[in-house]
Amino acid sequence: DGGITQSPKYLFRKEGQNVTLSCEQNLNHDAMYWYRQDPGQGLRLIYYSQIVNDFQKGDIAEGYSVSREKKESFPLTVTSAQKNPTAFYLCASSIDQGLAKNIQYFGAGTRLSVL
Amino acid sequence: AQSVTQLDSHVSVSEGTPVLLRCNYSSSYSPSLFWYVQHPNKGLQLLLKYTSAATLVKGINGFEAEFKKSETSFHLTKPSAHMSDAAEYFCVVSPGTYKYIFGTGTRLKVLA
Numbered sequence: 487d488g489g490i491t492q493s494p495k496y497l498f499r500k501e502g503q504n505v506t507l508s509c510e511q512n513l514n515h516d517a518m519y520w521y522r523q524d525p526g527q528g529l530r531l532i533y534y535s536q537i538v539n540d541f542q543k544g545d546i547a548e549g550y551s552v553s554r555e556k557k558e559s560f561p562l563t564v565t566s567a568q569k570n571p572t573a574f575y576l577c578a579s580s581i582d583q584g585l586a587k588n589i590q591y592f593g594a595g596t597r598l599s600v601l
Numbered sequence: 602a603q604s605v606t607q608l609d610s611h612v613s614v615s616e617g618t619p620v621l622l623r624c625n626y627s628s629s630y631s632p633s634l635f636w637y638v639q640h641p642n643k644g645l646q647l648l649l650k651y652t653s654a655a656t657l658v659k660g661i662n663g664f665e666a667e668f669k670k671s672e673t674s675f676h677l678t679k680p681s682a683h684m685s686d687a688a689e690y691f692c693v694v695s696p697g698t699y700k701y702i703f704g705t706g707t708r709l710k711v712l713a
Binding site: 490492517519526527528529530531534536574576578580582587588589590591592593594595597 | 610633635637642643644645646647650652691693695698699701703704705706
């Protein structure tokens with residue numbers, strides 16, 4: 487089945503620890519995105535990548551880092567600099583041509599909590 | 602500046618009655634507009650997409666939305682609510698490639 491896989495489903499972070507959230511897609515999409523979701527605030531963009539080896543900051547990039555070494559993978563690291571990391575994190579991908587142009591496809595999310 | 606406003610944070614309907622979820626947008630260009638649904642602890646699933654081909658857009662699960670440029674609205678409707686429709690719904694405007702602006706969501710409750 488084609489789609490986006492996020493892992494783990496639940497993640498716990500200790501004080502001062504960096505944690506990495508995985509996002510893999512087999513849709514052959516060029517663009518990938520990371521969003522943070524907090525109750526009542528909708529989705530806020532952390533980072534996005536239009537192509538391999540390139541990415542841009544979104545609206546709330548502070549305390550997060552990403553890499554895009556492969557087309558299929560876009561991992562997100564929540565660093566110790568992110569003081570309020572508890573949230574639901576969603577990864578998405580999109581393509582800019584064809585019938586699915588501009589439609590974002592989402593993974594099932596990772597819920598991060600602080601111990 | 603582009604923006605999207607979902608006018609109701611919560612909507613309750615009885616099973617079998619119509620659903621109306623309201624969305625207004627602001628955009629300098631002719632945007633793409635989307636409605637997504639999210640069930641608890643799940644990702645977002647596309648319901649429908651507007652891209653200027655037709656003002657009335659039909660989506661999955663019996664949902665549809667009408668684009669009204671004069672009112673800058675893109676309201677989501679369904680003639681008859683089902684218990685399985687209970688979820689959170691997001692209106693999204695895309696003013697350009699790789700750019701998406703999400704509304705704050707409307708939580709739909711369906712009463713038996």
